[in-house]
Amino acid sequence: MAYKINKPARTLAVQSYVVEATKGLMITGARFFHNTFAKAENSKIATIRYPEEVREYPERFRGVHRLTHRTDGSPRCVACLCCSTACPAQCIYIEPAEYAPEDPRYGYERYPRAFVIDELRCIFCGYCVEACPCDAIRMDTGTHVPASTERAHFIFDKEILMSIPGRDGSYVTENPRHEPGDPSFPGIDRKHGH
Amino acid sequence: MNLLWSLLDSVWSLLGAFVWLIEPLAKVVFVLLILLSFAPVLTWAERRQSAMMQDRVGPYKAGVLLPGPVVNMVPAAAFGALLVAITLGLIALGSFVAMVLPPILGYAGMADDVIGPFRVGTIFFLCAILAPLHYGIARILPSLFDGNYLTAYGLIHPLADVIKMLWKEDFMPPRADKLLFSLAPIIAVIPAFATFAVIPFGPTVYWEHLFRPLPDGGDLGIASILQVASINVGILYIFAVAGTGIVGAAIAGYSSDNKYSLLGGLRAASQMVSYEVTLGLSVVGCFMVYDSLLLQDMVAWQMDNVWGIFVQPLAFVMFFTASIAEYKRIPFDAPEGESELAAGYFLEYSSTKWVMFMTGEFIEVVVSAAIISTLFLGGYDVPFLTAHGWEAFGYRFDLGATDSSTLRQFHVISDVMNSHMAVVLIQIGAFIMKMIALCWLSLQVRWTLPRFRYDQIMSLCWKVLLPASLANILITGVVILFFQTL
Numbered sequence: 223m224a225y226k227i228n229k230p231a232r233t234l235a236v237q238s239y240v241v242e243a244t245k246g247l248m249i250t251g252a253r254f255f256h257n258t259f260a261k262a263e264n265s266k267i268a269t270i271r272y273p274e275e276v277r278e279y280p281e282r283f284r285g286v287h288r289l290t291h292r293t294d295g296s297p298r299c300v301a302c303l304c305c306s307t308a309c310p311a312q313c314i315y316i317e318p319a320e321y322a323p324e325d326p327r328y329g330y331e332r333y334p335r336a337f338v339i340d341e342l343r344c345i346f347c348g349y350c351v352e353a354c355p356c357d358a359i360r361m362d363t364g365t366h367v368p369a370s371t372e373r374a375h376f377i378f379d380k381e382i383l384m385s386i387p388g389r390d391g392s393y394v395t396e397n398p399r400h401e402p403g404d405p406s407f408p409g410i411d412r413k414h415g416h
Numbered sequence: 417m418n419l420l421w422s423l424l425d426s427v428w429s430l431l432g433a434f435v436w437l438i439e440p441l442a443k444v445v446f447v448l449l450i451l452l453s454f455a456p457v458l459t460w461a462e463r464r465q466s467a468m469m470q471d472r473v474g475p476y477k478a479g480v481l482l483p484g485p486v487v488n489m490v491p492a493a494a495f496g497a498l499l500v501a502i503t504l505g506l507i508a509l510g511s512f513v514a515m516v517l518p519p520i521l522g523y524a525g526m527a528d529d530v531i532g533p534f535r536v537g538t539i540f541f542l543c544a545i546l547a548p549l550h551y552g553i554a555r556i557l558p559s560l561f562d563g564n565y566l567t568a569y570g571l572i573h574p575l576a577d578v579i580k581m582l583w584k585e586d587f588m589p590p591r592a593d594k595l596l597f598s599l600a601p602i603i604a605v606i607p608a609f610a611t612f613a614v615i616p617f618g619p620t621v622y623w624e625h626l627f628r629p630l631p632d633g634g635d636l637g638i639a640s641i642l643q644v645a646s647i648n649v650g651i652l653y654i655f656a657v658a659g660t661g662i663v664g665a666a667i668a669g670y671s672s673d674n675k676y677s678l679l680g681g682l683r684a685a686s687q688m689v690s691y692e693v694t695l696g697l698s699v700v701g702c703f704m705v706y707d708s709l710l711l712q713d714m715v716a717w718q719m720d721n722v723w724g725i726f727v728q729p730l731a732f733v734m735f736f737t738a739s740i741a742e743y744k745r746i747p748f749d750a751p752e753g754e755s756e757l758a759a760g761y762f763l764e765y766s767s768t769k770w771v772m773f774m775t776g777e778f779i780e781v782v783v784s785a786a787i788i789s790t791l792f793l794g795g796y797d798v799p800f801l802t803a804h805g806w807e808a809f810g811y812r813f814d815l816g817a818t819d820s821s822t823l824r825q826f827h828v829i830s831d832v833m834n835s836h837m838a839v840v841l842i843q844i845g846a847f848i849m850k851m852i853a854l855c856w857l858s859l860q861v862r863w864t865l866p867r868f869r870y871d872q873i874m875s876l877c878w879k880v881l882l883p884a885s886l887a888n889i890l891i892t893g894v895v896i897l898f899f900q901t902l
Contacts, residue, residue: 240733243865247857250469250864257468268471274562 278364284348285363287339287378288386291393297384298399299358301334305350313343314350330402330409337380341367357397364389443644447612450848454782455775456574458855464570465856466863478576479565487564494557501550508543511536515825537828578771586767589673596671601765601772604664607657608779614653615786616712618642618796618844619803626837629805642844643712650709654787655696658742661780662688665744665751668773669761680760683870684744684751690877691741691748697885698734701892702727702791715795719802724792730888732792734881739788740858741873743780747865748873785854789847793854796847805834 235241257265270277279285290298301318319335321328350359363386367376387393400407431438460475467474514536529536560568588597622630624637647653662685669681705727706714718724725732741748752760762773789795800806806813813834816827832838868876 243861246864247860251860253471254465254469254860257471266471267473269473271473271476 283364284346284351284361285365286341286361286367286386287344287350287383288360288363288388288393289337289380289383290358290360290388290395291384292399292401293394295393297334297337297358297380298356298395299334299337300356301332301337302355304353304355305359308349308353310347310349311343311345313340314338315340326403327401334380337383339378339383341376341378342373356399357395360388360395362388439640440644443642447617447644448609450617451609451612451779451782454851454855455778456578457571458778458781458859459574459577459774460571461856462859462862463573465859469860469863475570475573476562476567478570478572479562479567480572480575481564482561482566484564487561490558490561494554497550497554497557501547501554504543504547504550508540508547511540511543515540519825535828537825540826541828541832581767581771584767586769587764589764591673592764593671593673596667597764598769600664600668600671601769601776602664603667604661605772605776605779607660607664608776608783610657611654611780611783612786613644614647614650614711615783615790616641616643616715616795617786617847619840621840622836627835629834630803630836630839632804641712642840646710646712648710650711650713651699651703651787651791652709655692658695658780659688659692661776662692664776665761668765672761672764674764676757676759677761677763680751680753680757680763683757684761687744687748687751687873687877688742690874691738691881694734694877694881694885695738695742697882698731698738698888699791700885701731701888704889704892704896711790711795715790715797718794719797723794723797728792728888728892730884732788734885734888735791736788738877738881739784740861741877743777743784745777745781745858746862747868749867750870750873753867781855781858782851785851785858786847788854789850793850796843798843798846801839801842803836803839805839806830 253266257267292298299316301316303316303318306312306314306316315336315338316334317336318332320332327333346361348361351361365386370376384393388395398406402409464474466472531539534542560566566572588594620639620641622636622639625631630636649656665684665688666681669677669679669684672678672681702714702724703709705724706717708714708717714724721727744751751757752762757763762770765773800808813830814827815823815830818824
């Protein structure tokens with residue numbers, strides 16, 4: 223036994239199409255006139271003029287990397303190689319070096335003579351930021367890597383990475399840094415020995 | 417000096433001897449200018465309109481780079497225009513007070529008093545027109561620029577398109593029919609232009625009466641009709657020429673050596689042939705009412721009585737529908753349906769030839785808007801505007817003839833508005849405005865309705881529109897007979 227499926231009822235207005243087409247025209251027409259003549263804050267236009275106007279990325283957006291500064295402008299990085307070890311894409315290259323013997327940090331920390339990130343290899347997973355014990359590498363810049371026609375432009379060295387500010391425009395972080403010799407330095411140093 | 421005058425005189429008489437050549441040429445140039453300026457503006461309007469109703473920004477990017485000093489002058493120019501607008505407004509206000517106040521206080525008015533070479537009334541009229549104009553310029557001018565680029569609300573995009581199209585490779589399929597493939601775009605685009613020839617875009621111009629109201633009768637001197645060709649077959653010429661467009665689409669599909677093109681060409685041919693029948697039959701009712709096939713007579717009838725849309729509303733809907741189908745645009749664009757036929761009959765076309773197809777299509781939109789406004793919206797008719805000036809319910813708009821001494825001050829307004837030149841310009845402008853409104857409507861339809869299936873297109877034509885147009889003819893005939901026996 224066959225089921226009888228009732229077709230949706232159609233009024234004459236729907237069937238003739240003229241009325242329905244007119245309704246549709248009125249909807250699109252109302253939208254057209256609203257968006258054409260309404261003030262900018264009232265218009266329903268959803269798209270933006272992209273390269274001229276940009277939308278703010280979400281707060282936790284992982285953007286291009288930056289190397290944070292100490293208060294004296296040197297890199298916070300101590301060249302521990304945690305980030306390059308954690309990097310699944312193996313895009314970080316670090317050359318550690320010792321400070322000069324007269325430097326108060328000599329013997330306690332090292333510094334990166336070279337710190338290079340290949341932004342084309344990077345997968346922006348954020349593991350380097352997780353791995354860093356010194357808050358030296360961050361991805362809170364809020365911008366992405368600028369486009370270029372040359373591969374060489376994507377090899378970001380230490381100077382480039384240190385020249386990128388965070389989203390708030392600062393090169394340092396909120397976490398205070400305790401230098402060897404400071405009273406707040408938690409570890410052992412030459413003055414406050416064993 | 418005498419020699420110069422006699423030289424000018426001989427040049428003038430030479431021009432007079434060639435007026436039979438110059439006049440039609442001038443009309444052809446004017447019509448071509450209208451059509452060729454409408455085509456790119458419509459491509460822009462189509463994008464802009466779709467963007468506005470789909471909540472997008474729309475075209476804004478293309479622009480002409482202007483030198484820095486020119487762009488830097490723009491805010492100053494806008495401010496200057498604003499200052500001029502304010503000054504003119506103040507002058508208009510001052511002259512208004514000078515004209516209105518004395519008669520109210522019981523003295524003679526100042527309207528005909530002379531300041532410099534002008535009368536006060538003329539100064540008021542000029543300032544009252546020029547002040548809003550300058551204000552508009554001051555408001556619009558800054559928004560035409562985007563940085564150093566002149567973008568003009570995206571109106572530069574068609575220019576960029578044309579430059580791109582002309583530089584593209586003109587590809588022809590290796591096994592295509594060379595002659596027919598090159599001929600098809602020409603056949604498609606020429607009839608679109610040629611159709612406009614019989615459409616009257618303005619009233620008859622009497623050159624000797626330009627600066628005064630047209631007298632009621634008598635010999636009015638040299639006259640020229642604003643219509644490229646007045647042929648006695650009238651609207652039948654339009655159907656004949658528009659029918660030629662089918663050949664272009666069919667040949668394009670046939671000669672491209674591509675099965676999708678062939679299918680598109682077949683669809684285009686059969687669809688256009690079918691709707692040609694409905695297109696013709698739906699306006700037969702109008703011919704019966706207007707009692708003429710000449711378009712200028714139809715306009716004259718509508719000026720004397722009412723617009724055709726009120727007499728033949730069904731014919732208007734059917735003719736509008738059939739003309740959309742005739743120029744193959746959404747919702748009747750099955751011949752070029754992207755989802756099933758790639759691009760249909762012009763699939764293999766590129767570069768200039770493709771531009772010719774697109775131009776032809778947009779010009780068909782413009783021309784059909786012109787035909788519809790002539791047939792149903794009174795052509796160049798403006799309500800209450802006769803050939804002799806503004807007139808409503810037997811009352812003439814003539815401020816100089818009123819009893820009120822305050823109103824009589826403003827007779828310059830009615831003098832200018834009733835002059836023959838003003839009437840002609842307003843009527844041409846009205847015709848163009850009607851065309852713009854109908855083009856807007858047809859673009860709006862294009863972005864509102866989805867494409868019909870091919871069998872729906874055919875059954876709409878043969879099962880709905882054709883019987884309805886026949887019934888329309890029958891009913892119109894009965895009504896006309898009824899009124900004749902009264």
